[in-house]
Structures are given as structure tokens and as C-alpha cells.
Amino acid sequence: MHWPDRRLLDLFGIEHPLIQAPMAGPNTPALAIEVAKAGGFGSLAAAMLTPEQLRAELQQVRQQTDRPINVNFFCHTPPVADAAREAAWCERLATYYAEFGLSPADADKGPTRAPYSAAMGEILLEYRPKVASFHFGLPDEALLAPLRAAGILIVSSATTVAEARWLEARGVAAVVAQGAEAGGHRGMFLTDDVGAQPGTMALVPQMVDAVKVPVIAAGGIADGRGIAAALALGAAGAQIGTAYLLTPEAKTSAIHRAALAATDDGSTCLTNVFTGRPARGILNRFMREVGPLSPLAPQFPLAAGATTPLRTAAEARGSGDFTSLWSGQAGRLARAMPAGELTRLLVEETAQARARLG
Amino acid sequence: MHWPDRRLLDLFGIEHPLIQAPMAGPNTPALAIEVAKAGGFGSLAAAMLTPEQLRAELQQVRQQTDRPINVNFFCHTPPVADAAREAAWCERLATYYAEFGLSPADADKGPTRAPYSAAMGEILLEYRPKVASFHFGLPDEALLAPLRAAGILIVSSATTVAEARWLEARGVAAVVAQGAEAGGHRGMFLTDDVGAQPGTMALVPQMVDAVKVPVIAAGGIADGRGIAAALALGAAGAQIGTAYLLTPEAKTSAIHRAALAATDDGSTCLTNVFTGRPARGILNRFMREVGPLSPLAPQFPLAAGATTPLRTAAEARGSGDFTSLWSGQAGRLARAMPAGELTRLLVEETAQARARLG
Numbered sequence: 001m002h003w004p005d006r007r008l009l010d011l012f013g014i015e016h017p018l019i020q021a022p023m024a025g026p027n028t029p030a031l032a033i034e035v036a037k038a039g040g041f042g043s044l045a046a047a048m049l050t051p052e053q054l055r056a057e058l059q060q061v062r063q064q065t066d067r068p069i070n071v072n073f074f075c076h077t078p079p080v081a082d083a084a085r086e087a088a089w090c091e092r093l094a095t096y097y098a099e100f101g102l103s104p105a106d107a108d109k110g111p112t113r114a115p116y117s118a119a120m121g122e123i124l125l126e127y128r129p130k131v132a133s134f135h136f137g138l139p140d141e142a143l144l145a146p147l148r149a150a151g152i153l154i155v156s157s158a159t160t161v162a163e164a165r166w167l168e169a170r171g172v173a174a175v176v177a178q179g180a181e182a183g184g185h186r187g188m189f190l191t192d193d194v195g196a197q198p199g200t201m202a203l204v205p206q207m208v209d210a211v212k213v214p215v216i217a218a219g220g221i222a223d224g225r226g227i228a229a230a231l232a233l234g235a236a237g238a239q240i241g242t243a244y245l246l247t248p249e250a251k252t253s254a255i256h257r258a259a260l261a262a263t264d265d266g267s268t269c270l271t272n273v274f275t276g277r278p279a280r281g282i283l284n285r286f287m288r289e290v291g292p293l294s295p296l297a298p299q300f301p302l303a304a305g306a307t308t309p310l311r312t313a314a315e316a317r318g319s320g321d322f323t324s325l326w327s328g329q330a331g332r333l334a335r336a337m338p339a340g341e342l343t344r345l346l347v348e349e350t351a352q353a354r355a356r357l358g
Numbered sequence: 359m360h361w362p363d364r365r366l367l368d369l370f371g372i373e374h375p376l377i378q379a380p381m382a383g384p385n386t387p388a389l390a391i392e393v394a395k396a397g398g399f400g401s402l403a404a405a406m407l408t409p410e411q412l413r414a415e416l417q418q419v420r421q422q423t424d425r426p427i428n429v430n431f432f433c434h435t436p437p438v439a440d441a442a443r444e445a446a447w448c449e450r451l452a453t454y455y456a457e458f459g460l461s462p463a464d465a466d467k468g469p470t471r472a473p474y475s476a477a478m479g480e481i482l483l484e485y486r487p488k489v490a491s492f493h494f495g496l497p498d499e500a501l502l503a504p505l506r507a508a509g510i511l512i513v514s515s516a517t518t519v520a521e522a523r524w525l526e527a528r529g530v531a532a533v534v535a536q537g538a539e540a541g542g543h544r545g546m547f548l549t550d551d552v553g554a555q556p557g558t559m560a561l562v563p564q565m566v567d568a569v570k571v572p573v574i575a576a577g578g579i580a581d582g583r584g585i586a587a588a589l590a591l592g593a594a595g596a597q598i599g600t601a602y603l604l605t606p607e608a609k610t611s612a613i614h615r616a617a618l619a620a621t622d623d624g625s626t627c628l629t630n631v632f633t634g635r636p637a638r639g640i641l642n643r644f645m646r647e648v649g650p651l652s653p654l655a656p657q658f659p660l661a662a663g664a665t666t667p668l669r670t671a672a673e674a675r676g677s678g679d680f681t682s683l684w685s686g687q688a689g690r691l692a693r694a695m696p697a698g699e700l701t702r703l704l705v706e707e708t709a710q711a712r713a714r715l716g
Contacts, residue, residue, distance in 0.1 A: 004714055160624045180538065181557040195627040195650060196641065199539040199557030201587060202578030202687035206623045220560030229559060229587035232711050265564045266518045269553040283554065292553060329560035353590050356362055358716040 001347055007214040008041075008237040011153065011173060012130055013068045015039030016347050017237025018227065019176075019216055020244055020339070022072030022133065023184060023326070024048045024113065026256070029060040031249040031339050036067035038343035047074040047135070048112065051119045058127040068130035070155070073116035074185075075139040076277075079299040086298050090306050092290065096322070100313035108308045113275070113301040115139070121146055131155050131173070136277075137163075137189035138170055157187030157218070159197055161210045166190060168211045176239055177207045179219025183242045183328035185279040186270065194270055194278050194293065201233070208234035222333035224349020228357065231350075240346070242328040247339040255320040259284075263331040274324040276303035282331070285321035286310070359705055365572040366399075366595040369511065369531060370488055371426045373397030374705050375595025376585065377534075377574055378602055378697070380430030380491065381542060381684070382406045382471065384614070387418040389607040389697050394425035396701035401491070405432040406470065409477045416485040426488035428513070431474035432543075433497040434635075437657035444656050448664050450648065454680070458671035466666050471633070471659040473497070479504055489513050489531070494635075495521075495547035496528055515545030515576070517555050519568045524548060526569045534597055535565045537577025541600045541686035543637040544628065552628055552636050552651065559591070566592035580691035582707020586715065589708075598704070600686040604694040613678040617642075621689040632682040634661035640689070643679035644668070 001016065003009060008017040020035040022045035032042030044061070046054045054071070061069055090097075090104050097104065116139045124132055124147060132147050133155040144154055153173040158164035164175045178187050179200025186197065198206075200219040207215050217230035218239035230238040245252045245260055252260075259282045270278045271292035277300035278293065286307070290296075297303040310322040335342065359374065361367060366375040378393040380403035390400030402419070404412045412429070419427055448455075448462050455461065474497045482490055482505060490505050491513040502512055511531040516522035522533045536545050537558025544555065556564075558577040565573050575588035576597035588596040603610045603618055610618075617640045628636045629650035635658035636651065644665070648654075655661040668680040693700065 004716070161622060162624065179557060179559060181560040191624060193624070193627070196624045198623045198687040199537060199578050200559040201537060201557060201584060202539040203623055205581065205583045206688065206690055220557050222560075223563065225563045225591045226559060228590035228715065232586035232590050232715055233583045264519060265556045265561055266520065266549060266551070266554045269551070329556040330564065332564055354715045357586065357589055357712045358362070 001351060004231065005236045008174065008216070011214065012041055014041045016343070018343060018346055019043065019070065019237060019239040021218065021239045021241030022070065023241050023245070023250070026245055026250040026252040028249055028251050029057045031244060031247065032069055033061055033064045034249050034339035035343050036065050036069060038340040039347070040343045041068070041070055043070040043072055043133070045072050046120060047072070051123055054120060055123050058123065058129070062127065070131040070133050071124065071129045072133045072135065073120060074113055074136055075116045075134045076136045076300055078115055079302045082298065086302060086306070089296055089298050089303060092296050093306050093310065096310050100310060102309050102313060106309040108305040112304045112308065116143060118143060124152060125150050128152060133176070135185060135187045138167065138172075141170070158207065159186055159188040160191060160203070161206050163188070163190050164207045164211050164215070168213050172213060174214045174216055174236070175207065175211060176216045176218050177204050177235065179203050179217070181220030181329040182218050183268070183280045183331070184326040185275070185277055188278070200230075204230065204233040204235050220328055220330045222328070222330040224346055224351070225353045226330065227346060227350040228353035232357070242331045243334045244339055244342065245327070246334045246336040247342055249339045253315070253323070255315055255318070255323055256325055259320050259325045260327055260331050260334055263327055265329060265332060268327050268329055268331070272297045272303070274304060274307055276300035279324070279326060280328060282325035282327050284323065284325060359709060362589060363594045366532065366574070369572065370399055372399045374701070376701060376704055377401065377428065377595060377597040379576065379597045379599030380428065381599055381603070381608070384603055384608040384610040386607055386609050387415045389602060389605065390427055391419055391422045392607050392697035393701050394423050394427060396698040397705070398701045399426065399428055401428040401430055403430050404478060405430070405493070409481055412478060413481050416481065416487070420485065428489040428491050429482065429487045430491045430493065431478060432471055432494055433474045433492045434494045434658055436473055437660045440656065444660060444664070447654055447656050447661060450654050451664050451668065454668050458668060460667050460671060464667040466663040470662045470666065474501060476501060482510060483508050486510060491534070493543060493545045496525065496530070499528070516565065517544055517546040518549060518561070519564050521546070521548050522565045522569050522573070526571050530571060532572040532574055532594070533565065533569060534574045534576050535562050535593065537561050537575070539578030539687040540576050541626070541638045541689070542684040543633070543635055546636070558588070562588065562591040562593050578686055578688045580686070580688040582704055582709070583711045584688065585704060585708040586711035590715075600689045601692045602697055602700065603685070604692045605697040605700055607697045611673070611681070613673055613676070613681055614683055617678050617683045618685055618689050618692055621685055623687060623690060626685050626687055626689070630655045630661065632662060632665055634658035637682070637684060638686060640683035640685050642681065642683060
């Protein structure tokens with residue numbers, strides 16, 4: 001396969017400019033391994049892992065492939081506890097707690113998603129993944145310097161041109177242009193204006209014009225047509241998340257899989273009710289009744305403390321009413337097939353779409 | 359120029375699958391004429407015209423070109439007057455009226471945008487444009503039948519796959535896939551859920567999979583990269599609006615031009631404060647303070663009655679604070695050049711983008 005833009009291939013040491021998006025929760029080492037073996041860029045999602053869990057995942061990857069890999073972290077500012085705000089949130093959820101026979105004491109305590117830390121850095125220095133990527137900006141330079149010194153490339157997501165410029169000025173090797181269609185958490189870090197977030201079609205060419213580093217298009221891309229479109233817009237490659245959620249290698253729950261299979265182009269919206277930060281998921285009862293964007297949600301990720309028991313209780317009844325059903329707007333295009341096979345199919349479809357354009 | 363998909367060329371009788379988006383307000387016959395002469399599809403925007411004004415515009419077009427043309431209409435349900443709601447809206451705007459020394463009696467009475475009517479139909483039968491296109495669904499079949507009988511093709515906009523299916527079932531010749539990036543009014547008519555509107559990258563391939571008629575991609579497309587991307591997604595062509603607002607043929611106000619020249623990818627949002635229906639424009643004071651989405655705005659287009667005097671008064675002071683500065687999310691990519699030259703440049707850029715992909 002000849003690719004018109006070799007920048008990411010040379011930079012990351014991969015065959016195809018297809019990045020499997022890190023997806024905290026459903027991500028697994030097996031997913032990253034199969035994508036890597038098929039020539040794409042496999043990613044681990046460390047945001048909800050302890051350092052020891054990340055070590056185990058990297059160990060599993062290294063046992064099965066020596067292909068380059070991406071490890072992704074959140075790098076949000078740790079939340080400041082705000083007892084009044086968290087109490088108001090619990091109060092808002094009280095009727096649901098009653099519905100499921102839960103008590104306020106059942107709420108999880110403490111953050112469920114830890115920002116990147118020196119402890120994680122030590123593991124990266126041990127395993128030397130090709131790329132350490134970040135969501136919500138970048139950690140302090142003091143945390144990045146050891147990675148840079150070890151030759152680990154730094155990548156992060158930008159939801160606006162201004163964010164891409166900010167990242168480029170801080171030495172990232174590439175920028176993920178996260179269009180508004182993307183599933184999961186918005187990577188936004190210089191703005192909190194959800195309504196102004198540009199879609200992929202508008203964002204990518206403007207970002208390509210503004211920065212010199214390669215731009216990776218993300219958001220609404222789930223098949224070869226979208227990948228070819230991303231390349232036409234000037235992106236050096238595409239990052240694909242939701243399309244991998246139906247692979248057997250992803251540990252997507254049965255409830256999440258069923259919701260994805262029933263989704264269409266208008267099923268998702270941005271919500272902050274699960275974690276405190278805006279993220280795109282399939283609209284369900286909890287989002288509809290409490291959000292989808294609620295001013296009451298505590299600071300990320302503290303909102304999750306009170307919502308997780310509801311999720312667990314509802315799922316035990318077979319319901320996804322309180323589950324964060326993350327999905328981009330092209331979830332409908334996801335296909336249930338092994339991740340390696342899907343990666344090869346995406347490459348083949350991209351070639352077909354390019355040939356149709358020629 | 360060889361185009362990979364000839365469906366729109368054959369259907370509309372045009373050279374290039376580029377549709378100049380109808381833009382009620384800045385649209386002019388000269389804009390449509392120059393686009394048509396360059397081989398694109400020129401459009402007239404009739405939503406804010408009287409039948410006599412439309413006749414004059416069509417007359418002007420016919421004097422200068424025999425190329426095919428598109429005439430676009432709104433087809434909203436006429437609003438039901440609601441004195442209490444309109445009074446509450448005036449009350450909400452009272453401080454602004456005071457600021458500009460206006461009195462409630464200065465508010466415009468009656469709708470500023472009339473839906474498609476039999477009177478308009480008579481003019482269409484007289485001038486026989488190739489296409490009559492609609493926004494907000496379709497008029498009653500009784501109004502469409504005479505157009506169909508005269509061989510005039512019917513086209514409309516869909517913001518979701520469900521809307522595209524609805525339109526196809528009612529015999530449209532093509533569907534405009536209006537992605538969330540698009541400037542101006544959302545064509546949405548089966549949903550009012552602004553937050554669930556899909557972006558162009560996600561919407562187009564899902565719509566292409568769902569309907570047999572050609573899909574025209576719109577939203578966030580302002581240069582040849584976007585047009586090539588639209589084709590890669592499976593669209594038969596692209597509709598481009600904001601990119602034409604800086605042409606000398608458009609009667610875009612100086613205030614609007616200046617705002618567009620200063621825009622970036624995060625400058626716009628959806629607002630209903632100007633007309634009562636959600637539309638994308640550059641965020642300004644009125645949108646920020648009263649909206650951007652206000653539950654108080656009267657039914658479309660009645661909200662405009664009370665806002666128009668504010669616009670006029672502010673513009674007289676050189677301010678765009680109360681002007682509907684419609685723009686898509688790729689307004690930054692618009693270039694100030696004659697419309698024919700821009701059309702030819704878009705064609706050339708598309709060829710370049712396709713060649714880069716090959």
C-alpha cells in the first residue's frame with residue numbers, strides 16, 4: 001500500500017496512518033496488539049489504570065509484538081474537593097439512589113481517573129513506547145522532559161486551532177484534531193465553550209494551515225471513506241475509536257455493544273453528567289433527565305463518584321440507562337469483526353475510496 | 359475536468375458538482391450568474407424576497423446566462439401569533455431598546471421570511487429554473503406537483519439520515535446533507551434537538567448508505583480540500599456558502615465582511631435569537647447576552663420582528679453587535695475574490711487535492 005503522506009509512517013514507524021484511538025474503559029492490550037500487527041498504530045489507554053495495571057498491559061504488549069505503540073494519559077488538573085458541590089450533586093441524584101435502593105454511602109470516594117504522574121513516567125521509561133499521548137492538554141514540562149530525553153514522542157489532542165498552536169509551541173510531534181463528532185471526552189483545554197467546537201470537516205484544514213507538525217484527524221471517521229476524506233483535508237492520518245468498540249478485543253460491555261448496534265447518526269450528544277467533563281455518548285435516560293449538560297456536575301472526574309453506583313445497579317438489571325455509552329457520531333458505521341481484520345479492511349477501503357477519486 | 363461522479367452533472371446540467379449555497383440576504387443574481395458561468399450551480403435565495411423581487415432576479419439571470427439555476431425557498435409552517443410570547447420577547451429586549459433610544463412601536467410587524475407559496479410557483483413555471491430547492495422540509499405536495507409536471511427538479515436539505523429518508527420518499531431528486539458545521543439556518547424539520555445534529559464527516563457517509571438519490575455535502579466546506587473530502591465520503595458534490603460571502607457579487611454588509619475576515623474555527627455557534635430558529639453565526643454581543651439559544655425567542659421567523667430594529671440601530675453606529683453574522687465553521691477559509699474566479703479556483707484546488715490522494 002502506497003500512502004501519499006508518509007510523515008506519520010516515518011515518525012511512528014508504522015505501515016498505515018491509522019491510529020486506534022485510546023479508549024479508557026474498553027481498551028485492552030489485545031486491541032492494541034492486533035491493530036499494531038495489522039500495521040496500524042495500537043494504543044493503550046492509561047487514564048483509568050494504576051501504574052501497576054499499566055505495567056501489566058505494556059508487559060502483555062511486549063510479549064506479543066515489538067511494533068511501536070502509543071500510551072495515552074489524561075492530564076487534567078486534579079480536582080479540588082468541594083463538599084457543598086458534591087453534596088448538591090448527590091442530592092440531585094437522590095431519587096435515582098432511592099429507585100435502586102442505594103444509600104449515599106455507596107458513592108465511590110476519590111477520583112476514578114488520575115492524571116499523568118511521575119510514577120507513570122517511570123513505567124514509560126522502562127518500556128519506551130514510541131509515543132506518549134495526552135488528553136486535556138499536556139502535563140508540566142518537568143514530567144515530559146524525561147520522556148523527551150528517552151526519545152519518546154509527545155502527542156496531544158486539540159479541539160481548536162488555538163489549542164493546536166499551543167501544543168505545537170510546546171514541542172509535540174503531532175496533533176490529533178478532535179472534531180466535534182468524536183466519541184468520549186472532548187480534549188478541550190483552552191476553552192470550555194462546547195457549542196463552539198468545530199466539526200472535523202471544518203477543523204482539519206484550518207489546523208493543517210496553522211501548524212507545521214502532522215495533523216491526525218479524529219471524529220466521525222469509521223470507515224475508509226472517512227480516512228480518505230481526512231487525507232483529502234490535509235491530515236497525515238486518521239484516529240479511529242468507536243469503530244473498534246465492536247471488535248472482540250475491546251472489552252466493551254454487552255450493554256454498550258447493544259446500544260452501538262442500535263445507534264444512528266442522531267443518537268449521541270455531549271454530556272458532562274458521567275464525569276464532570278463534556279463527552280460524547282449515546283443519549284440515555286440519565287443524560288436526558290439530569291443533563292445532557294448539567295451545571296451541578298462536580299469537577300472532573302469527581303462527578304463519577306456518585307454516578308458509578310447507579311451504573312452498576314442499573315447494569316445489574318440489564319439496563320444501560322445510567323451507563324456512559326461513549327460513541328462518536330459515526331457509531332452506526334462500526335462493524336463487529338476482529339481488530340486486525342478491521343484494520344486491514346479500513347486500509348483496503350481507503351484504497352478504494354482514493355481510487356474512486358482518481 | 360473529469361469528475362469521478364457524474365450524477366449531479368447529468369441531473370442538473372452543470373460542469374462541476376459545486377453548488378453555490380443559497381443565502382437569503384447576501385445572495386444576488388450576480389453571484390448566481392458568475393457561479394453558473396464558471397460551470398458551477400448558481401442559486402437564488404427567495405426566502406426574503408417578494409414574488410415580484412424573485413421575478414426581477416430571475417429576469418436578470420435569464421438576460422445574462424441560459425445556464426441552469428437553482429431557486430431556494432424556505433417552507434416553514436407559518437407562525438401562529440402568540441401575543442404573550444412576543445410581548446415577553448420584547449420585554450427581554452427592552453434594555454437594548456432603551457440603549458438605542460428605540461420604542462416598542464419600532465419593532466417590525468409580521469413575518470420577514472415567507473414560506474413557499476403558489477404565487478412563487480407561478481413565477482417558477484414562467485422561468486423554469488432547473489431546480490427548486492427547499493429548506494425546513496418540503497411544501498405540500500399540491501404546491502410541488504405543478505413544478506414536477508413542468509420538469510423542475512425538487513431538492514431539499516436533510517440534517518439527519520431520517521430527514522434524508524423522508525425527503526427521498528417524497529420524490530426529491532437530490533438531498534443536501536447539511537452537516538452541523540454549516541452556516542445559517544439549520545434545515546432540521548423532523549427533530550429540534552440541536553445538540554444531536556451530526557457533523558459533515560459523520561453525516562455524509564451514513565446518508566449515502568441510506569438513500570439512493572445523490573447526496574450533496576454541505577457544512578465546513580470552503581476550499582478544494584473540503585470538496586475532495588466530500589467526494590471521498592461518497593457525496594456526489596458539495597454545496598458551499600460562507601466561502602462566497604466575501605465575493606464582490608454577494609451583498610454581504612461591510613460589518614459582516616469584517617467579522618468574517620476576523621473569524622476563526624471557534625468563532626461561531628448556533629443561535630435562535632435572530633429569527634426563532636437555530637442558525638450558525640459568528641458569536642456577538644446579542645447572541646452572548648440573550649442566547650445563544652433562548653427559550654424566549656418567538657416562533658420562526660417572528661423573533662426577527664423585535665431584533666431587526668436593534669440591528670439597524672447598531673449598524674448605524676458601525677457595530678455588528680446585533681447583526682446575524684451567519685457563517686459556517688470554515689469561514690476562516692473564505693477568500694475575497696470574484697465569484698467566477700473563486701469557482702474556478704475551487705475546481706482547480708479539488709483537482710490538486712485528488713491528485714495528492716492518488
